[in-house]
Amino acid sequence: MARCAKSFALLKWLNLPLFEAFAQHVLSRAQSVAMSDLCNVLLAFARLNFRPEQEEAFFNLVHEKLGSQLADLDPALQVDVLWALCVLQQARASELQAVLRPELHTQFLGDRSPRGQSTLQKLLHINATARLEHPEYAGPLLPATALDPGPPAPERKVTPLQKELQETLKGLLGGADRGRFSVATQYGWVLDAEVLLDAEGQFLPLRDFVAPHLSPPSGGQLPPPTAKRLAFLRWEFSNFASRSKDLLGRFVLARRHVLAAGFLVVDVPYYEWLELRSEWQKAAYLKDKMRKSVAEELAK
Numbered sequence: 001m002a003r004c005a006k007s008f009a010l011l012k013w014l015n016l017p018l019f020e021a022f023a024q025h026v027l028s029r030a031q032s033v034a035m036s037d038l039c040n041v042l043l044a045f046a047r048l049n050f051r052p053e054q055e056e057a058f059f060n061l062v063h064e065k066l067g068s069q070l071a072d073l074d075p076a077l078q079v080d081v082l083w084a085l086c087v088l089q090q091a092r093a094s095e096l097q098a099v100l101r102p103e104l105h106t107q108f109l110g111d112r113s114p115r116g117q118s119t120l121q122k123l124l125h126i127n128a129t130a131r132l133e134h135p136e137y138a139g140p141l142l143p144a145t146a147l148d149p150g151p152p153a154p155e156r157k158v159t160p161l162q163k164e165l166q167e168t169l170k171g172l173l174g175g176a177d178r179g180r181f182s183v184a185t186q187y188g189w190v191l192d193a194e195v196l197l198d199a200e201g202q203f204l205p206l207r208d209f210v211a212p213h214l215s216p217p218s219g220g221q222l223p224p225p226t227a228k229r230l231a232f233l234r235w236e237f238s239n240f241a242s243r244s245k246d247l248l249g250r251f252v253l254a255r256r257h258v259l260a261a262g263f264l265v266v267d268v269p270y271y272e273w274l275e276l277r278s279e280w281q282k283a284a285y286l287k288d289k290m291r292k293s294v295a296e297e298l299a300k
């Protein structure tokens, strides 16, 4: 039912003849669809993490078209399309290769324009998809130098949820060395916070241990095998598809990558946080969430 409602909302919003076409026996008519329309549909699907009913037929068509036409698209659009396929878990190795090869991505590395930065960030996400979700992927990959941060981005406004989450967590940790905040990862995502818990549920001092996920990575000893790395991810109102509790595709991808990188995820959605009144409730909420994510992991 949810899917049905969503697809109608999308249909209205996109007003794309393609949707009609594949809703009624898809392949024969979709053959005549223009590449630009197909790209738009794909980007719109990725935005909402929407999967059509006839997923397999739809993506077979997409791959078929991309096979012959991907290289003809504008380079930034090639990155957009691949990023959309990554969100929808449909990227193929040959397609990842097409945008991760130096001939394509080098032109974006020094580009400081907002559009260039956005493309570069998507390339990081595509690189992360290749390394985290395609274990058989043989390269090429983005060189580590692609992460050169350049001039600092203008400070983003700190949201109330972000501020309160950090403050509450800092109160729980009992020591600044027990947590990292606003953690920039190699995968192109920023964690709100990170902690390392030992088997007794005590916070370990993070700086003593290796952190291959950081950008740049940092060394140290291996954490005890029973220790768990937890990532706190805050989900704001604007991270969800309108009037729903479904994360937009971008954030679904972020969450998947953080899990694949070996973290347990502590989700902090705005609609749960808003219910919490006192400091005490907020602290209890975070403790409970941490306990639950560890318990779920152990139950696997």
Ligand SMILES: *[C@@H]1O[C@H](CO)[C@@H](O)[C@H](O)[C@H]1NC(C)=O
Pocket: 124, 127, 128, 131, 141, 142, 143, 144, 145, 146, 147, 186, 187
């Ligand atoms: C891309 O992934 C590879 C393989 O994990 C990694 O070594 C490289 O640093 C990544 N590139 C960037 C820019 O993060």
